[in-house]
Amino acid sequence: MSEVQFEIDGKRVKAAKGKTILEAAREEGIYIPSLCYHEKLEPFGGCRLCIVEVEERGWTKMVVSCVYPVAENIKVTTRSEKIDRIRKTIIELLMAHAPEAPELVKLAEEYGADRDRYEQDTSFCIHCGLCVRYCNEVKGKNAIGFVDRGINKEISFIPEIAAVECNDCKECFPLCPTSYLQAAFVLAQALSFPPSKPGTGE
Amino acid sequence: MPRLNTPEELEGFRQELVSKRDPNKPCISICAGAGCIASGAAEVIEAFKAEIESQGLAAKVDTKGTGCPGFCEQGPVVVIYPEEICYLGVTAKDVPEIVSETIKENKIVERLFFKDPVTGVRAVHEYDISFYKAQERTVLCNNIKIDSKSIDDYLALGGYTALAKALSQMTDVEVLEEVKRSNLRGRGGAGFPAGRKWEGSRNADEPIKYVIVNADEGDPGAFMDRALLEGNPHSILEGLILGGYAIASHEGYFYVRQEYPLAVENINLAIKQAESYGLLGENILGSGFDFKVMVHQGAGAFVCGESTALMTSLEGRAGEPRPKYTRSNIKGLWNRPSVLNNVETWANVPHIINRGADWFNTVGTDSSKGTKIFSLVGKITNTGLVEVPMGMTLRDIIYKIGGGIPDGKKFKAVQTGGPSGGCIPEDQLDLQVGFDELTQAGSMMGSGGMIVLDEDTCMVDVARYFIHFLTDESCGKCVPCREGLRQMDRILTNITQGRGKEGDIELLEELSETAVEASLCALGKSAPNPFLSTLRYFREEYEAHIREKRCPALACKALISFYIDPDKCLACGICRKKCPAGAIDGDKKIIHIIDQELCTNCGTCFEVCPAKFGAVTKISGVPVPAPLAQEKRMIIKKAPKESPKKNQGKAGKNE
Numbered sequence: 076m077s078e079v080q081f082e083i084d085g086k087r088v089k090a091a092k093g094k095t096i097l098e099a100a101r102e103e104g105i106y107i108p109s110l111c112y113h114e115k116l117e118p119f120g121g122c123r124l125c126i127v128e129v130e131e132r133g134w135t136k137m138v139v140s141c142v143y144p145v146a147e148n149i150k151v152t153t154r155s156e157k158i159d160r161i162r163k164t165i166i167e168l169l170m171a172h173a174p175e176a177p178e179l180v181k182l183a184e185e186y187g188a189d190r191d192r193y194e195q196d197t198s199f200c201i202h203c204g205l206c207v208r209y210c211n212e213v214k215g216k217n218a219i220g221f222v223d224r225g226i227n228k229e230i231s232f233i234p235e236i237a238a239v240e241c242n243d244c245k246e247c248f249p250l251c252p253t254s255y256l257q258a259a260f261v262l263a264q265a266l267s268f269p270p271s272k273p274g275t276g277e
Numbered sequence: 278m279p280r281l282n283t284p285e286e287l288e289g290f291r292q293e294l295v296s297k298r299d300p301n302k303p304c305i306s307i308c309a310g311a312g313c314i315a316s317g318a319a320e321v322i323e324a325f326k327a328e329i330e331s332q333g334l335a336a337k338v339d340t341k342g343t344g345c346p347g348f349c350e351q352g353p354v355v356v357i358y359p360e361e362i363c364y365l366g367v368t369a370k371d372v373p374e375i376v377s378e379t380i381k382e383n384k385i386v387e388r389l390f391f392k393d394p395v396t397g398v399r400a401v402h403e404y405d406i407s408f409y410k411a412q413e414r415t416v417l418c419n420n421i422k423i424d425s426k427s428i429d430d431y432l433a434l435g436g437y438t439a440l441a442k443a444l445s446q447m448t449d450v451e452v453l454e455e456v457k458r459s460n461l462r463g464r465g466g467a468g469f470p471a472g473r474k475w476e477g478s479r480n481a482d483e484p485i486k487y488v489i490v491n492a493d494e495g496d497p498g499a500f501m502d503r504a505l506l507e508g509n510p511h512s513i514l515e516g517l518i519l520g521g522y523a524i525a526s527h528e529g530y531f532y533v534r535q536e537y538p539l540a541v542e543n544i545n546l547a548i549k550q551a552e553s554y555g556l557l558g559e560n561i562l563g564s565g566f567d568f569k570v571m572v573h574q575g576a577g578a579f580v581c582g583e584s585t586a587l588m589t590s591l592e593g594r595a596g597e598p599r600p601k602y603t604r605s606n607i608k609g610l611w612n613r614p615s616v617l618n619n620v621e622t623w624a625n626v627p628h629i630i631n632r633g634a635d636w637f638n639t640v641g642t643d644s645s646k647g648t649k650i651f652s653l654v655g656k657i658t659n660t661g662l663v664e665v666p667m668g669m670t671l672r673d674i675i676y677k678i679g680g681g682i683p684d685g686k687k688f689k690a691v692q693t694g695g696p697s698g699g700c701i702p703e704d705q706l707d708l709q710v711g712f713d714e715l716t717q718a719g720s721m722m723g724s725g726g727m728i729v730l731d732e733d734t735c736m737v738d739v740a741r742y743f744i745h746f747l748t749d750e751s752c753g754k755c756v757p758c759r760e761g762l763r764q765m766d767r768i769l770t771n772i773t774q775g776r777g778k779e780g781d782i783e784l785l786e787e788l789s790e791t792a793v794e795a796s797l798c799a800l801g802k803s804a805p806n807p808f809l810s811t812l813r814y815f816r817e818e819y820e821a822h823i824r825e826k827r828c829p830a831l832a833c834k835a836l837i838s839f840y841i842d843p844d845k846c847l848a849c850g851i852c853r854k855k856c857p858a859g860a861i862d863g864d865k866k867i868i869h870i871i872d873q874e875l876c877t878n879c880g881t882c883f884e885v886c887p888a889k890f891g892a893v894t895k896i897s898g899v900p901v902p903a904p905l906a907q908e909k910r911m912i913i914k915k916a917p918k919e920s921p922k923k924n925q926g927k928a929g930k931n932e
């Protein structure tokens with residue numbers, strides 16, 4: 076596979092064509108924060124935390140690195156005053172929902188984010204979609220999905236599928252950055268799973 | 278109807294149609310667009326048909342429901358040809374008189390003419406009406422002339438000549454070059470050059486390509502595309518087929534919002550008609566070019582007007598925008614090259630092919646060519662659809678065409694570009710409308726919404742309204758839009774309700790920056806515009822709300838109080854009787870007082886207080902004066918001759 080050369084935080088690096096900036100940076104040991112990225116999954120571009128600055132043919136633009144492909148001679152900046160300010164706002168917005176999530180707490184420290192900046196609205200899920208996408212893309216089961224739209228969007232287990240598939244899998248549980256997923260599962264199990272068939276142990 | 282196999286057959290058929298039509302035969306055209314239908318046009322059409330029938334005139338007079346000519350304020354609109362006599366606000370009751378006077382006696386019914394609100398002069402013909410005079414109608418002009426369900430009407434007026442010309446006299450590359458040279462820019466929002474978009478798709482390697490009509494018009498108060506879809510569907514279809522030919526695509530889609538049932542019906546009918554005439558389908562007009570078109574109905578999401586969300590929705594998935602940085606004209610629908618243009622853009626294409634790119638370039642500004650349709654709404658005398666050459670000033674649109682602000686109010690701002698557009702203040706009214714001009718002013722062209730705001734409008738509340746709309750319509754995929762707008766909505770609501778804090782403006786600016794820079798799609802990236810543009814031009818209103826808890830426009834309910842001026846109150850009692858909260862105390866000859874504890878700020882007293890007294894006022898930012906002492910409330914002076922009591926009946930009507 077052909078390679079491209081480009082610059083990241085002043086360092087000249089090489090990466091295979093087709094790689095995203097985020098992947099290339101991680102290979103170089105440069106850490107770009109992200110909440111919705113997972114190496115086994117298609118880029119989602121939802122959390123926008125991995126935003127970086129790219130200078131390409133004289134133009135500077137803000138792009139999210141989990142989606143933007145590397146290109147010859149681009150100059151990538153992964154930290155700047157502006158980038159940090161945007162990341163801080165994103166972290167603060169998410170902390171209104173999940174103030175105690177360990178990943179967010181750590182990021183808040185790094186970026187000086189104030190978890191009480193915005194009115195609290197503790198619903199825990201931050202809509203990173205890792206569980207939904209993992210179940211769909213890796214497991215091919217679709218036992219969990221997004222329902223509704225916009226600010227009313229939620230994750231929801233599909234009881235008929237989840238009752239059959241989830242007990243032996245639960246691979247999505249450790250992916251969840253806020254531990255909300257486990258709670259959602261327990262709730263779904265208690266409230267909406269179809270009754271088990273007597274005598275079958277199911 | 279036999280299939281038309283060659284351009285010559287099409288021309289022959291057209292001439293036959295025209296020859297059968299007597300240009301001097303009276304024709305009553307009644308607008309059957311959504312606005313006029315809502316004002317009773319369907320009954321008017323029925324009444325005309327029945328009246329013509331009963332008078333035995335059926336053979337001598339044509340009657341038809343047509344597309345929307347745009348003057349919705351004064352609908353139902355009736356135009357009688359060949360004289361082009363224009364009657365406005367026609368009801369079924371007026372029909373017998375129109376038939377007996379105008380049709381039979383050749384006399385006019387003066388009271389149904391347009392009366393200029395400024396000069397008071399009445400206009401007999403459509404072209405005399407000030408609302409139409411300054412317009413330049415290229416795309417909309419045929420709407421009132423054709424029955425939108427009749428392909429023959431479209432053909433008689435030269436419909437599908439552009440297609441015939443392109444297929445018989447031009448190569449596909451020549452069609453593409455003509456559109457490129459015309460400098461036509463997308464009418465849907467971003468104003469991207471259509472020809473360049475087409476060229477990208479044409480040059481892409483993938484052999485299967487698509488052309489798509491974005492008919493998911495969802496801006497509040499906008500109905501440009503609706504008027505075209507419902508009124509002249511063939512003009513859009515012809516443009517789409519031309520686009521397909523130019524980029525070597527054989528499949529086209531209409532993505533129409535479900536809320537436009539008449540548009541869906543008319544487009545489907547237009548497709549069927551064009552197919553049966555051989556203008557669509559295989560081997561169009563014997564050229565060897567195949568093209569088919571399908572209609573897809575949206576499911577009610579505003580975000581599906583965004584190109585990648587639209588394509589995702591068209592593929593049958595939830596309408597969310599795609600995160601990838603690839604252009605949809607290279608990788609769009611099913612990852613294939615897809616040209617997506619707005620309804621109005623497509624409708625311009627047949628005109629460009631017929632009349633040439635040079636003609637198109639004679640109209641407009643340096644960077645924006647042709648005409649643009651705006652829906653002129655809000656606090657404006659002549660509400661409706663207007664089509665003007667690019668470069669006309671906002672002042673001319675609002676005053677010359679729109680007739681200015683009604684009720685003697687002062688102009689405050691004009692909101693352009695839909696919910697994510699911005700507000701332009703009075704000192705920039707001489708701005709020429711064009712894509713770049715509006716963007717520089719902090720607003721945008723968008724798809725052509727134009728909402729006029731008067732002095733009674735609170736600009737903070739306007740920003741709150743649009744941000745709220747966009748919060749509701751966010752797809753929820755990315756954080757800056759979903760969460761950022763939710764917080765912006767919350768902060769703006771707090772400000773308009775008197776809970777604004779120091780630092781709110783800066784917080785809103787920070788959230789705006791994050792949404793503009795980091796959102797996934799154009800909805801989020803442009804969503805802060807209503808806030809940013811109102812802050813740019815009306816910052817003092819934000820500060821008054823936050824610091825003084827005062828709404829300068831006296832519009833924010835939570836920040837105003839209603840107060841009866843004791844020097845003006847003549848104890849007519851109407852406010853007391855109408856107050857739904859029982860908050861007004863008073864009696865005959867006793868000056869009325871509003872109990873601020875009971876008052877719900879509904880504004881009824883303000884509306885019903887007779888204009889000549891003007892005793893009820895709104896106050897904001899200052900404490901309500903203490904009520905008069907009981908003994909001072911007696912009205913001792915003699916009431917004026919015309920006693921207030923006598924006026925009570927009238928008062929209600931004068932509000």
